[in-house]
Amino acid sequence: MHNILVLLRKEWRESLRNKMVLFGALFLPAFMVGAALFMIVQGQGVDIPGAQAALFNTALMYFLVLPAVIPLAIAVYSIVGEKEQQSLEPLLATPVTDLELFLGKALASVIPALVITWASFGLFLGLSIPFAGGVPPHVLTIPWLAAIFGLTPLLSLTSVGITMIVSSRASDARAAYQFSSFAILPPIVPLIIYSTRKALVSVALVGVEGGVLIVAAVAVLAIAVRLFRREQILTRWK
Amino acid sequence: MIRSEGLTRRFGAVTAVDGLDLVVERGEVFGFLGPNGAGKTTTVRMLAALIAPTAGGAHIGELQLGRDNRAIRRRVGVLTEAPGLYRRLSARDNLLLFARLHAVSDPSSRVERYLRLFDLWDRRDDLVGTLSKGMRQKLALARALVHDPDVLFLDEPTAGLDPEASRRVRELVESLRSKERTIFLCTHNLDEADRLCDRVELFKARIVALGKPAELKERMYGRRTVIHFGDRPQGLERALDLPFILDTEWADDALVVGLSDPERENPILVRRLVELGAEVRYVNELRVSLEDLYLDLMEEHDA
Known part of the structure; x- marks a missing residue:
C-alpha cells in the first residue's frame, strides 16, 4: 500500500505539471456540466414525453462520458511519458511489485476521474437551482444515482484498462491518444440506445449496462495486468 | 557477492547471453566490457532481477535470483544507460520518489546528503527538464545510490560528464570500493575501466577474456x-x-x-x-x- 501511495503522489505531481493533461481533465467536465444543464432546461420546456426523456437521458450520459474520457489523458501520459523519458527501467529496479506499479498507474487515473465526475454532477445539481428553477425531479432518482455512482467506476476502470493496453503497444503519445479513443465506446453505445428510447432510464437498463461493464472491465484489466509485467515491459514494449 | 552459473537468456532464436559463469567478490570493481549488442544490458537486467534467465541462475550475496527477486532489488542499485529521470519533477522529488520506494528511513535527509554530494543541492527544486545533461547524469547516479545498495550496477556512469565531474565519479567509485560495496561497471570508456577495475571481463554473448587488466x-x-x-x-x-x-x-x-x-x-x-x-x-x-x-x-x- 505504501508503494502505491508513493506512486500515486508521483503520478499526480507529474500530471499537475502537464498543461495538456490538466486542460483535458478540467475543460471537458466544465463543458459537460453546461451541456447537461442545457438539456435539462430544454427538456423542461418540452411537452412530448418521449422527447423530454431523450433530452434527460442525454444529460445523464454526459456524466457517464466523463469517467471514460478523463482517465485517457492521465493514463496515456502516465505510460507513454515513462516510455519517452525512459524512466520505467529505473522504476522497475526498485522493490515495487508489478501489481503495485499497475495499481499506482491505474488508480492515478481512476481516482481523479471519479472525483471530477462526481464533483461535476454536484456542480450540475447546484447550478440547476438558479438555471432550471430547482433540481429536476427525474435527476435525483434511483436509475440516475445508480448510473452516476455505480456505472462510473466501471467505465473508468474499463477506460484505463483499454488505455493501458494501447499505451503499452504505442511508442508515441499521439498514436496512443488516437487508439485509446476506443475507450469512449462503452458510454457512447448506451448513449445512442438511451437517446433513441422514448422512456427515461430505468433500473433494469442501468443493471444491464452494469453487467456488461463488469465483464468488459474484468476482461480488459486482466489483459492489462498481463501486459504490465517487468519482463514484458523491458523486453516487449517499444 | 555476485555469482552466476550458466546464466543464459534467449530472445526467440537469438541468444543474448550464453552460459555466463561469473564470480564478483565483495568490494570489487568489476568491469564488464563488450561492444554494443554484446548482451551487457541483458546480463545486468538478469542480475538485478529485472528479467528472468532462460537457463542457469545467479546469486546476489545469499539471495537467489528468481526466488528472492524483491530482496535483490532492495540490495542493488542500477544506473541505466539513459538517465531515465522524471523531467516534470524536481531533482529532489526524483530522489525522494526512489528513496521512498526503497523504504529509506528519513528520506529527506538521505536525499539532501546525495544532492550535496553531487553538487545539486542549489538546484534541488528545479525541474529535471531544466538541468544540463551532466547534472542529469549525476542525479541518476545519486538515484542509484540513494538506498545505499551493497551492489551497484553502473552503465556508462561518466557518459556526458565533464572531466571534473568524471573524476568525482571515479573518486566516488573508489570510496564505495573502500566501503566494501561491489561495483559492476559496464563502460566503453576503456581508460576508465583500466583505472578503476580490479578485474575486467571482455564479453560478447559469452566470455572472451577475464582477469586483472595488467594480467590480461x-x-x-x-x-x-x-x-x-x-x-x-x-x-x-x-x-x-x-x-x-x-x-x-x-x-x-x-x-x-x-x-x-x-x-x-x-x-x-x-x-x-x-x-x-x-x-x-x-x-x-x-x-x-x-x-x-x-x-x-x-x-x-x-x-
Whole structure:
C-alpha cells in the first residue's frame, strides 16, 4: 500500500505539471456540466414525453462520458511519458511489485476521474437551482444515482484498462491518444440506445449496462495486468 | 557477492547471453566490457532481477535470483544507460520518489546528503527538464545510490560528464570500493575501466577474456622493454646475444625487447647495450592500453 501511495503522489505531481493533461481533465467536465444543464432546461420546456426523456437521458450520459474520457489523458501520459523519458527501467529496479506499479498507474487515473465526475454532477445539481428553477425531479432518482455512482467506476476502470493496453503497444503519445479513443465506446453505445428510447432510464437498463461493464472491465484489466509485467515491459514494449 | 552459473537468456532464436559463469567478490570493481549488442544490458537486467534467465541462475550475496527477486532489488542499485529521470519533477522529488520506494528511513535527509554530494543541492527544486545533461547524469547516479545498495550496477556512469565531474565519479567509485560495496561497471570508456577495475571481463554473448587488466595485457603481449637511443645503432639487435631475449623489434628509433622477467633482465640488457657502444638515453616498460587489448581480443574472438 505504501508503494502505491508513493506512486500515486508521483503520478499526480507529474500530471499537475502537464498543461495538456490538466486542460483535458478540467475543460471537458466544465463543458459537460453546461451541456447537461442545457438539456435539462430544454427538456423542461418540452411537452412530448418521449422527447423530454431523450433530452434527460442525454444529460445523464454526459456524466457517464466523463469517467471514460478523463482517465485517457492521465493514463496515456502516465505510460507513454515513462516510455519517452525512459524512466520505467529505473522504476522497475526498485522493490515495487508489478501489481503495485499497475495499481499506482491505474488508480492515478481512476481516482481523479471519479472525483471530477462526481464533483461535476454536484456542480450540475447546484447550478440547476438558479438555471432550471430547482433540481429536476427525474435527476435525483434511483436509475440516475445508480448510473452516476455505480456505472462510473466501471467505465473508468474499463477506460484505463483499454488505455493501458494501447499505451503499452504505442511508442508515441499521439498514436496512443488516437487508439485509446476506443475507450469512449462503452458510454457512447448506451448513449445512442438511451437517446433513441422514448422512456427515461430505468433500473433494469442501468443493471444491464452494469453487467456488461463488469465483464468488459474484468476482461480488459486482466489483459492489462498481463501486459504490465517487468519482463514484458523491458523486453516487449517499444 | 555476485555469482552466476550458466546464466543464459534467449530472445526467440537469438541468444543474448550464453552460459555466463561469473564470480564478483565483495568490494570489487568489476568491469564488464563488450561492444554494443554484446548482451551487457541483458546480463545486468538478469542480475538485478529485472528479467528472468532462460537457463542457469545467479546469486546476489545469499539471495537467489528468481526466488528472492524483491530482496535483490532492495540490495542493488542500477544506473541505466539513459538517465531515465522524471523531467516534470524536481531533482529532489526524483530522489525522494526512489528513496521512498526503497523504504529509506528519513528520506529527506538521505536525499539532501546525495544532492550535496553531487553538487545539486542549489538546484534541488528545479525541474529535471531544466538541468544540463551532466547534472542529469549525476542525479541518476545519486538515484542509484540513494538506498545505499551493497551492489551497484553502473552503465556508462561518466557518459556526458565533464572531466571534473568524471573524476568525482571515479573518486566516488573508489570510496564505495573502500566501503566494501561491489561495483559492476559496464563502460566503453576503456581508460576508465583500466583505472578503476580490479578485474575486467571482455564479453560478447559469452566470455572472451577475464582477469586483472595488467594480467590480461601480459598474457596477450608479454612484457616488453622499450630502449631509446641517441642515434639508432645499425645491426644492434643482431649483436644482442642474450639468451633471455624473446624477440626484438624497432618502433621508430626505439628498440622494443620482449622479456620474461624484466626486473632481473633489464640491468643485464642495458649493460650489454652499453658494452656494444649504444648510447642508451632511457628505458621504460611498454604500456599497452586496455583499448589495444580489447580491440585485439575482440578481433581474435571474431576471427
